[in-house]
Amino acid sequence: MPVLPSGVTVRRIGPGDAASLNALARTDNVFDQDPATERWGALTPDGARDFLSDPSVLFWLAEADGQVVGFLHCYVQRRRSSGPWAELLLMEMGTHADWRRRGIGRGMVAAMEAWMKENGVAEVWVPANTYAAGFYRKCGFVADEGEILVKELH
Template sequence: MPVPPAGFAVRRIGPADAGALVALAATDNLFDEDPGTAPSGTITPDGARHFLADPSVRFWLAEAGGQTVGFLHCCIQRRRTPGPWAELLLMEMGTHAEWRRRGIGRALIAEMEAWMRRNGVAEVWVPANTYAVGFYRKCGFAKDEGEILVKELH
């Protein structure tokens, strides 16, 4: 196991950082609950640029010693009803398996919340996997009424 870096920094990435997203895709299994699974698959630099240029996408990386050690991806959802203009859907986040429990996940959530405060967004939703529920609770998330359902077309 590598010696962990002394510190890490979180930054929001955009289209100019497509290379970081391409690199992440090659090893994103290491950010999953089970790092033994396969990575999500190759993405092209153009595909990564288009994704990061999408106005509904917000993406933060945590980096240490030139390596990605965590990421958070959320999506801006416009609201139909009065009140804040939008809410966030936290689509995906992960901390590298060897760097968990060092405050990286909490720091990513803090950056997302700082963006929310600056932009008048008051609510964030996450379809959490069971493994991560304790983490989200520590970060102030609470269970909502109802269930999240999914349907996959074949």
């Protein structure tokens, strides 16, 4: 497992951590490539609890002295074919702008990989933004065939 900076811990959060999830939403723009982006906004307390209660949601926080310095959010996708029972889709990940390049991202990926090993999940996918692709490659991700396409309904 990568060495985290002194005082930084990574933990998976659950339904009892709805307040922590919503606290992250108040500053989530500082975890983006461009901290000038708009914040996403918090869920209602019940919405945050429901989100974290969903068995397909995996969410880790990296924390230092009670401050969130990183997060990683995945979905468990069950498979319809033989082989491993599921795979992960890494939906979003961020490290606070003041805490980058200290091993926090790698530490969160390592926590996700430990969960995968414990739960018999052998594969994780990430629809990486162009600016993040180098980080994921350094963590062992490789390009797959095909493209990720998006369609937004209005």
